[in-house]
Amino acid sequence: MEIIPGVGVSLAKIGDRREDVEERIGGPVHGPGGRKAVYDTTPGIVVGYTPANTVEVVEIGYSGDGREEVFFQGVQLTFRFLDDVVADLTAKGYTSAPSDIGFNFHAGFAVWSMGSRTAQDLDPDAAEDDERAVAEGVTVAPYALFAQS
Structure with a gap:
């Protein structure tokens, strides 16, 4: 799945109405009608979602099982070592600021780790x-949202 910095993904973009998102992908499996779905x-x-039921932020998790991961401009963002992701994006000219769980990119997305996976998940010799x-x-939203936290 390809992200669009500051916008979201093709299935859910900042500002989309909840009903439009759910028409594209179906109802949520958790959180119907709530602020997060x-x-x-x-x-x-x-x-x-905002109180007006428009998309405010889009978060995408890793698959990690050989299925689809999250990408941006050819860079795999999920299920890789975080430092490698940051190095690849920095080499492409993207700047970021560290956060307590990862990096917030000024282009309008964050890449993060909650520590539920270990290096051995990617490198059996680790x-x-x-x-x-x-x-x-990956969290996609306008950078101003990350700067608030």
């Missing part, structure tokens, strides 16, 4: 105490 897509997406973070998800 989880949709059964590959990879899975979580959409944050030591048990290998602290390299695995990119587990």
